[in-house]
Amino acid sequence: MMRRLALGVFLLFFCATAHAAPHFPVLTGHVVDDANVLSRDAAQELDQKLMEYERGTSNQVIVVTLSSLQGLTIEDYGYQLGRYWGIGQKGKNNGTLFIVAPNERKVRIEVGYGLEGVLTDATSSQIIQGIVLPNFKSGDMERGVVDGAQAILEVLGGHGVVVSSSDNHASTVQSVLGLIMLILFLSFAARHPFIAMMLLSDSRFGGSSSGGSSWGGGGGGSFGGGGASGSW
Amino acid sequence: MSARTWIILAIVAVVIFAIGGINTIPRLEEGVNASWAQVQNEYQRRSDLIPNLVETVKGYANFEKQTLTDVINARASATKVTITPENLSDPEAMKKFEAAQGQLSSALSHLMAVSERYPDLKANQNFIALQSQLEGTENRIAVARRDYIAAVQDYNVRVRTFPGVLWAHIYGAQPKQSFTATEGAATPPAVKF
Numbered sequence: 001m002m003r004r005l006a007l008g009v010f011l012l013f014f015c016a017t018a019h020a021a022p023h024f025p026v027l028t029g030h031v032v033d034d035a036n037v038l039s040r041d042a043a044q045e046l047d048q049k050l051m052e053y054e055r056g057t058s059n060q061v062i063v064v065t066l067s068s069l070q071g072l073t074i075e076d077y078g079y080q081l082g083r084y085w086g087i088g089q090k091g092k093n094n095g096t097l098f099i100v101a102p103n104e105r106k107v108r109i110e111v112g113y114g115l116e117g118v119l120t121d122a123t124s125s126q127i128i129q130g131i132v133l134p135n136f137k138s139g140d141m142e143r144g145v146v147d148g149a150q151a152i153l154e155v156l157g158g159h160g161v162v163v164s165s166s167d168n169h170a171s172t173v174q175s176v177l178g179l180i181m182l183i184l185f186l187s188f189a190a191r192h193p194f195i196a197m198m199l200l201s202d203s204r205f206g207g208s209s210s211g212g213s214s215w216g217g218g219g220g221g222s223f224g225g226g227g228a229s230g231s232w
Numbered sequence: 233m234s235a236r237t238w239i240i241l242a243i244v245a246v247v248i249f250a251i252g253g254i255n256t257i258p259r260l261e262e263g264v265n266a267s268w269a270q271v272q273n274e275y276q277r278r279s280d281l282i283p284n285l286v287e288t289v290k291g292y293a294n295f296e297k298q299t300l301t302d303v304i305n306a307r308a309s310a311t312k313v314t315i316t317p318e319n320l321s322d323p324e325a326m327k328k329f330e331a332a333q334g335q336l337s338s339a340l341s342h343l344m345a346v347s348e349r350y351p352d353l354k355a356n357q358n359f360i361a362l363q364s365q366l367e368g369t370e371n372r373i374a375v376a377r378r379d380y381i382a383a384v385q386d387y388n389v390r391v392r393t394f395p396g397v398l399w400a401h402i403y404g405a406q407p408k409q410s411f412t413a414t415e416g417a418a419t420p421p422a423v424k425f
Contacts, residue, residue, distance in 0.1 A: 075371050075374075079375055120365070120368075121364045121365045121367065121368030121369070122360075122361040122362075122364050122365055124364070124368075125360075125361075125364035125367075126364075223375075224270070224274075224372055224375050224376065225368070225371040225372040225373075225374060225375030225376070226368055226371075226372060227368060227371075228364050228367065228368060229367075
């Protein structure tokens with residue numbers, strides 16, 4: 001009886017708050033791929049990179065893809081999401097959200113109060129226009145997200161925005177190397193299946209899950225609408 | 233008065249004290265003042281961008297003189313109108329502030345609309361950077377305004393309802409002015425040629 005009552009009160013409260021504010025996804029890590037635009041490997045790799053970046057600098061950079069903006073503009077949704085999650089450390093407000101809404105075709109870099117001086121509106125806009133949108137327009141969402149996040153980290157680290165118009169050559173070299181590695185690995189696996197399994201499970205599951213659980217989530221930072229948006 | 237009346241009065245006083253909280257109104261007022269300071273900061277930030285913007289645009293041959301003059305004049309009159317925390321209850325002061333900043337908003341959005349007609353200007357790196365800074369600042373203004381509206385609402389509800397109204401009477405606290413313009417007013421008006 002009491003439990004049911006408590007549940008009722010909880011639901012009532014939940015409905016009341018859900019009505020007042022948009023519904024926000026759960027902050028599960030440094031990459032929240034609500035719209036499923038990233039492959040599992042890319043999401044994990046990016047998550048790992050952003051986690052290490054936070055360990056080194058205490059700056060929180062979160063990549064989030066949204067399946068819906070719920071009728072709000074991305075500017076309106078962005079700062080509220082940042083505040084709701086409390087991205088950035090309390091008092092330092094050193095958080096940044098990289099938001100992609102593929103269904104509305106909108107993208108935004110939302111910068112916390114404390115990072116506005118480094119990641120300015122102009123550089124945020126440069127990253128979006130020069131790095132993110134060209135990839136989105138050509139249909140490579142994943143690369144746009146990964147390269148955009150990388151550019152954000154570089155700018156926060158004191159570097160300028162480097163817009164590379166064509167590094168297709170590098171990427172073909174990379175994929176050829178990847179293919180060779182894969183063939184070598186498969187031939188190795190055919191001879192020693194047990195060792196290959198151990199290698200796979202160790203790098204895939206062991207590493208990432210222990211990393212994910214040690215993260216404390218948002219640090220209580222706040223946002224004031226700085227950053228830039230774009231659409232494609 | 234009998235001892236019993238005193239006891240009842242004391243209990244009533246304690247209850248009001250407990251519910252109302254003697255510190256609530258000053259605390260909420262501080263919230264209003266802080267969010268107002270943020271609003272003025274963001275408007276100041278916009279104002280600071282304008283000289284650079286005007287300088288950049290001026291370099292383009294036969295750019296509409298009138299548009300630039302409007303922006304310069306609107307900026308000059310907007311910087312004259314500021315509101316100190318003590319005047320936040322004054323509806324006239326707020327109206328003046330809104331009018332001055334609104335004028336500047338529309339002059340600026342007209343400037344940005346006109347600049348669409350100058351392809352060279354639109355390709356200028358300096359102009360592109362200024363444009364994104366201006367967009368970011370307009371967005372910050374919108375956020376700061378919304379925060380201010382929320383802070384004023386918290387404060388005014390407390391000042392106008394029991395038991396806060398009793399404390400408000402003691403402090404002489406007045407309801408604060410909120411923004412009257414709707415959010416739609418912040419979006420640039422459509423310019424037809």
